[in-house]
Amino acid sequence: MATWRRFVGLALILDVAWADETMSSLGIGADSRLAQLFAAAESDGDGVLTAEELSGFETSAQEELKNFWLMAPFEAALYPEENCQGQPLNIDASSSEDRCQECFDVCGKSFPDGTPMATANASRASGFVSQVRSLKVTKGAVHVSSTFCFGSYNFGLNFTGGRVFGEQDNCVSFQEPAHVGAVPPSILETVSLYFLKEDAADFDQVLELHEAPDLQRSGLFEAADLNRDQLLSVSEYASALQADLAQKAATEAFMGSAAMEAAAEAAQGPAWSDNHTMEQVLAAEEFGESYEEAKRNPEVGTITEPPPLVVNG
16 A cells, blocks of 8 residues: 555645646646636636745635645544434544543443443453444544554554544444544645545545546555445545554554553553563463564564553554
């Protein structure tokens, strides 16, 4: 898969543009929303933006990007039943946990009627089972992960899992979501700008193959098209970049053996055990060969403590 870094530069293009730019040099597709703004700014009909015209285009394009629905702070409802039935718990980007901002963990929480959002289950590595069965995003987009509560219980396990869902996805039913968090701003900007540059004519916010030829050539279109309908939604593209970002972050920030032991214990819940031998057993179960390699070569481990407070756990 092509990396998200290849495309994050799109979000910066308006900051580095020079005079005498054309639609081609700015990577703007014909009939897209930014093509309309380009035409409005380009007053003399030569297809080239002078310095003054470019300034006006940048201003209008930045405003369009800021107002794209994906950029809004998220709001969502978590339901105890499928198909968004039952009394939901509403959450938003003001939520936070011990180890993350703009996030929400079901661990230790209850629905409005007092029913626990997660129940204890000693047979699970996480130590709990989520009781949330569906979700509806009413504003912006969220990254939803299952199995572990990143903010309250865990730092490091299953970081690469999950999907991005947005307000255009309506009600989504799925099993055991545990962590809901904000999508990193770099991904929001990259996806929003790409759709503003490529989604043509009717602005249906779904890309066909011909609207994203660079993603098709790189293989990212096929990899991101989760339902295999040869259409790429905003959420699918965001999910692909989120997954790629998470995988690379996990690779670049290789955890030391001590951090793996602490993470494995943390997944069991607060104050689960003070037994160091048991920590090692748990770490070996959760991290496998990565844990053994970290013990053999401690110099490759770069994380020796829980990560600092960051967005999205």
